[in-house]
Amino acid sequence: MRLRRFLVLPVILLVSVMASCNFDGTGKGNRNTEVTSLRTRNLVNPEGVDKAVFSWKIESGELGVLQNAYEIEIASSEKALEKGSADVWRSGKMISDEQLFVEPKVSLKYGDLYWWRVRVWDGNDKVTGWSVPARFSIGPAPGDWKAKWITSKWTADSPMPYFRKVFDASTGGKKPVRAVIYFSGLGYGDLWFNGELVDETRVLDPGQTNYEQFAFYTTFDVTPQLLKNENCIGVMLGEGFYAQGRVWGPGFKYGDPVMSLQMELIYEDGSRKVIVSDESWQWSPGPVLYANVYAGEIYDANKEIKGWSEPKTAVEGWKNAEIASSGVIPAQLRPQVMEPIRYQQEIPAVDMWQDPQGNWIFDFGVNIAGVPRITISQPQGTRLKMRMGEALNDDRSVDYSTTGVFATGVIQTDEYICTGKGTEIWTPRFTYHGYRYLEFSGSTTKPELSWIKTVLVHNDLDRRGEFECADPQINRLHELAVRTMLANTHSIPTDCPHRERCGWLGDAHAVAPFENLNFNMYNFWMKYLLDIASTSSRFEKNTLHQKLHNNQFYFTDKQPGIPHMIAPGRRLCGVASPDWGTAVVQIPWYTYLYYGNKEPLEMYYETMKQWVDHTNYLTYHPIDIETTPDIVAYGLGDWCPPGGNRQIDCPISLSSTAFHYNDARLVARTAELLGKTADVKRYNEMKERIAAAFIEKFYDKANKTFGSQTANTMALDFGLVPEGDEKAVSDAIVRNMKEERHNFIHTGIFGLGRVGQALSRYGNGSQAWAAFTKKGENSFAYMWDNADATSLWETLPISSQSMEKGRKASLNHPMQGVYDAWFYEDIAGIRPDESGAGFKVIRFEPTVTDMLPWAKAAIDTPYGKAVSDWSNEGGKLTWKITIPANTSGIVALPDDKMITVNGEAPAFVASGHKDGKKLYNFPSGNYLVIVE
Secondary structure, X not given: OOHHHHOOOOOOHHHHHHHHHOOOOOOOEOOOEEEEEEEEOOEOOOOOEOOOOEEEEEEEOOOOOOEEEEEEEEEOOHHHHHOOOOOOEEOOOEEOOOOOOEOOOOOOOOOOEEEEEEEEEEOOOOEOOOOOOEEEEEOOOHHHOOOXXXXXXXXXXXXXXXXXXXXXXXXXXXXXXXXXXXXXXXXXXXXXXXXXXXXXOEOOOOOOOOOOOOEEEEEEEOHHHOOOOEEEEEEEEEOEOOOOOOOOOHHHOOOOOEEEEEEEEEOOOOOEEEEEOOOXXXXXXXXXXXXXXXXXXXXXXXXXXXXXOOOOOOOOOOEEOEEOOOOOOOOOEEEOOOOOEEEEEEEEOOEEEEOOOOOEEEEEEEEEEEEEEEEEXXXXXXXXXXXXXXEEOOOOOEEOHHHOHHHHOOOOEEEEEOOOOOOEEEOOOOOOEEEEEEEEEOOOOOOOXXXXXXXXXXXXXXEOEEEEEOOHHHHHHHHHHHHHHHOOEOOOEOOOOOOOOOOEHHHHHHHHHHXXXXXXXXXXXXXXXHHHHHHOOOOEEEEEEEEEOOOEEEEEEEOOOOOXXXXXXXXXXXXXXXXXXXXXXXXXXXXXXXXXXXXXXXXXXXXHHHHHHHHHHHHHOOOOOOOOOOOOOOEOOOOOOOOOXXXXXXXXXXXXXXXXXXXXXXXXXXXXXXXXXXXXXXXXXXXXXXXXXXXXXXXXXXXXXXXXXXXXXXXXXXXXXXXXXXXXXXXXXXXXXXXXXXXOOOOOHHHHOOHHHHHHOOOOHHHHHHHHHOOOOOOOOHHHHOOOOOOOOOOOOOOHHHHHHHOOOOOOOHHHHHHHHHHHHHHHOEEEOOOOOOOOEEEEOOOOOOOOOEEEEEEEEOOEEEEEEEEEEOOEEEEEEEEEEEEEEEEEEEOOOOEEEOOEOOOOOEEEEEOOEEEEEEEEEEEEEEEO
8 A cells, every 4th residue: 555545535734633632621630741850050050140041842752742821830959849839939830832042021130049849731731749959049240240350460471370269157156058159261261269269060151252342250059168267268360362372472461361260159047148259369370381272381290289179178379369450350250150161071192102302292092182191100390391283294293283382383282291290190180282192391201191091071061863874984983073073062063173173153153053963052142143233332543454365355343243264262264254244144143043032033033134135235245346237246265175165166256145045044044033024124135135146146057057066066956047947057066076076075164064965955966975984085975085084174085186285274173064964964864944943843754764774863952852863674664753741853765655653554644745755744653664
């Protein structure tokens, strides 16, 4: 029996689902469904967030579970909730299916600890039990901040300072019931309390910002460490990006290290005592002699002061802190909501040898971002030096060139001076490096392999995506993409972890889709969008603008809101070109699409509009360049293809105009979501004008091609191909591969993230698969078989020619990992659908099931885990699908095969038909689909 016969009498979705769930309609409790995974501000039990915004997940063993209503309770204690006393706020039963980013309408006091819980009603008015409570606190707003910015006495060679403050926690015999510290140390700061580092794994904190405008503070609950009477707060500082002026020039330094700290002691009667940073604090030189985020850290363990952060320690010779009066003082302090940077996995060395100069070389097997951790026993005064690099010279000494020594003027170097007191363990805390190889010198004896390990360092993001398939080459490419991405996630999306460490906008919008599939990046992207907005906020007269190729420029005024090439910081590289500045439209949209919150669209809608209008203006008022209306002639082009950035592959005007069209489309779509009716009409009309101009100028109607692989992939992805010609344009990519490109991919980053989809979604899955699994010259396999690549290079070494070019640049660039989205979306077949952002509606459509035996992916969506797990044996496709509660799936199934769903004919409504497939609406639940 064929599927089309099953659908003669389609069953209405809701009726089918309700029947399968055995709802009795009584409104009584639903024991098979529970509310879990409570988050505030997208974090688990956070301290010191800016506001309460709640999300939760619904877990159920039933099919078709919908949320019809919810109720939230907030209390001043967990016990109050357990007793049913929501003494702060109760929402009452709210008729809504919203379970993400729900903001309670209640005024909350900063510093207090709140507990909340939630329950939901399903589509048949059955209520769940209450969730396990979660907690949160609100941090001080700018007007609540009473602390001063303080510093020490600085000279050119000053070591980093210790700071300390002793205070009595008791008041009239009362001991605090809660003690919270709000702390900002610039560039980086470590917080100690009563002799202990408060959070040992948290480093490089706070995240980099535009310090003229604001800095972040972080919140620490130290109640368990509080002593009855005297207590001591200690602080150590590092340069970070705030105080470093060695790399890129002294103009990149904002000032000498500073700190601001405010402690709140809350007593049982509700009274408070506040401890703030001021002139009463004391400081002394510490053991960190040098701490440059680029160049490295020097630590003299002999200069440690024992017990320096304990209240009973004598402090003879310590000096009073000074009020910071020079340099840049941030105008505002804000809570850091983004997940912090932490020490992560520890990696042992896999090999060790001596180079011709007598240095010992440690090989950690993979190219990463991290710091060395040494465990060593050497005589007092022994000065150990560690220098880090990504590659080796022919004599197996470390080659430092790819880390950008030509530009930075520094080699990544850490030094440790031993005390000679037994085994010493040390890890730098105010720097990080990009490297695989470590050159070690200075020890008095031959080192052992176990002496040095590498600790990975990156933002502590939740892993949301898992992918695996039957092909080891695809799995290896996936591994390289994820490793390289994590090596470049340090409060901003960096381009590389050593020489630049810049948040280039072009790189950021390119990597956003694949990074969002692998990790929960919502808070990270919201922070970066704030970086872009604060960087672009100033008017600049007659300033540098990017024109072509990153080496041709023009000068004119920049209006507030128009972005630079980089954010944040002082290294901006001019005003953004159209293909980099598109990030101000694409990143808010991607953040909405992958996480389901309109907040980024609401916050940056006017900026999105301004950017599209700015780019459109350039097409009608060109500056020093020939163009035609609606064609954007400026830009850098499809960045870093194997042969270099040549217009012969994809004209800059083509890729920039394609982005302009997409930006207009997304602004029109955003206007529709936000109810901006007039703007919907305006930007849809602009979009259509751009499309007509694009096709007229770039489309070869006779050969049905836009020219290059990137040109055709962008046209297909953005919907710029004349209707009915999509398959022919995809075929043109195949011809280009076979006839001109050694049967392989030849694109930069803008094509690489789209080429797989452009092939497999239009009937050319076999060519996509052949390209990604190809071996030998001109293949991805060349990267590890011939170039020994363990991360993605700035120019991918896919051939002997590109390998030589790549060796002159960075060997750790996440922008080349953009292909990874195709693995999730088309090999495993799972992606968010625009009709229901945040995976409210999930698209299930693997497009290469005939190419390999099996593939699977799971994504921990905001609603719960979604799974696509298929195998193909002898032409029989067995497909396991999981759709989280309160969501639905659009499942693509062939219309000429026999199909069963959970052992029966599929009784779901078909919502469309495309390329021999019908798209079916599946409610939430677990499904076993058989296609044969």
